[in-house]
Amino acid sequence: MSGARPPVRRRRRRLGLAALAGWLFADLLLVLALVSMSGQPDPLAAADPAVPEESATESPEPEPEPTEDEGPRGVERDPVEFGVSGGDAGELVEQLAAATERWAGREAAFVLTFGGGQGGTRYAGEVNALLHRARPDMFAEGITREDFHDLGEPGNTARLWVYFYTAPR
Secondary structure: OOOOOOOOOOOOOOOOHHHHHHHHHHHHHHHHHHHHHHOOOOOOOOOOOOOOOOOOOOOOOOOOOOOOOOOOOOEOOOOEEEEEEOOOHHHHHHHHHHHOHHHOOOOEEEEEEEEEOOOHHHHHHHHHHOHHHHOOOOOOOOOEEEEEEEOOOOOOEEEEEEEEEOOOO
């Protein structure tokens, strides 16, 4: 019995990373398909016999014209862009008023401000705080505004992206 070898244990093959990713993708696709189908009405459900179908000869009633107070307003896709610079609040208010003169009478939906340099986010916040002072009719007191920084620009400068509503209120 000296020549007998111990039994060889075979290694179990493990699935590779690509195979696991494939299974994960397939499972995710199955879940998304089930979720999207759950929101669809049953195509085999019988129509309610108590509700008569509309005849093709009847003309539909015209929809009423929306009034200014009905429904949400849209927002322009492309922002209006301009820049300001300096540290004096009064000077910044003047720059903001002059830069937005062309769009007087319009109302801004939200503003993204990119301050330059290391302290750009702080500077953008200071500029955003002055928007209502510069144009109260354009920038409501509680307007949505976001402060960002742009390290590629010099300090005490800001680039503003103003998104206007599509319709006046």
